[in-house]
Amino acid sequence: MFALRRTLVTGVRHVAARRTFSSALVLRNENKQVEALQKEFEQVKGFDDLRPVGAPEGTVPTEANQATGLERFEYLAKVAGVEPFDMAPLDASRLGTMKDPIMVSSLEPMRIIGCTGYPADSHETMWMQVHKDGPNTRCFECGSVYKLNHTGNPDADPHHH
Numbered sequence: 001m002f003a004l005r006r007t008l009v010t011g012v013r014h015v016a017a018r019r020t021f022s023s024a025l026v027l028r029n030e031n032k033q034v035e036a037l038q039k040e041f042e043q044v045k046g047f048d049d050l051r052p053v054g055a056p057e058g059t060v061p062t063e064a065n066q067a068t069g070l071e072r073f074e075y076l077a078k079v080a081g082v083e084p085f086d087m088a089p090l091d092a093s094r095l096g097t098m099k100d101p102i103m104v105s106s107l108e109p110m111r112i113i114g115c116t117g118y119p120a121d122s123h124e125t126m127w128m129q130v131h132k133d134g135p136n137t138r139c140f141e142c143g144s145v146y147k148l149n150h151t152g153n154p155d156a157d158p159h160h161h
Contacts, residue, residue, distance in 0.1 A: 041080040044073060070107075092120040096145040101136050107152035115139040115146070 044050060050072040055061035067075045077084035086105050095118040096102035104113055109132040117123040123141045130137045132150040139146075 041076040041082060044076065090146075092116070092118065094118065095142070096147075098136060098145055101145040101147035103149045104130050104146050105149045105151050106130075106132075107150075109133070109148075109150055109152070111148060113137075113146060115142065115144055117142040118144055 050069055052065055052068060052072060055065040063075055064079075074084050085107075090104060090113065091102050094102075104111055111130050112127060113130055114125040114127050116125050117139070126139050126141050128137050128139065128146070130146050130148040132148050134148075137146045138144070
């Protein structure tokens with residue numbers, strides 16, 4: 001039995017297939033010259049600018065060659081030395097009111113926030129949702145009011161996942 005298995009294993013020839021791991025997105029102008037669509041962080045204006053060039057044939061693609069979309073936006077920003085997302089805590093130096101709410105920036109049309117009260121840490125964290133088109137959101141515990149400042153694409157489909 002083992003001799004038969006050994007004969008079968010040694011008789012099988014392994015053939016490696018060539019695979020394409022990345023592709024280059026190029027544009028041809030009127031002079032039939034090829035222009036790569038590589039953008040720097042400062043040149044990014046929308047999702048169409050976040051398409052990578054792709055790796056040269058025969059090489060293994062890197063993050064710069066294959067990252068797309070939001071991942072590419074974050075990568076280009078970090079390479080340029082810019083923090084792409086606002087990671088600072090919300091303004092806790094005042095109580096948000098209906099006339100002067102605390103603004104919450106977001107690339108998405110909805111964001112989940114946590115209120116710890118005014119003054120800061122005066123109550124347990126209360127989690128709530130703030131919506132782009134919805135009314136201002138008020139904390140149940142301290143009454144602080146929050147409003148979403150949508151900085152993303154206004155025409156984006158919120159059901160993209």
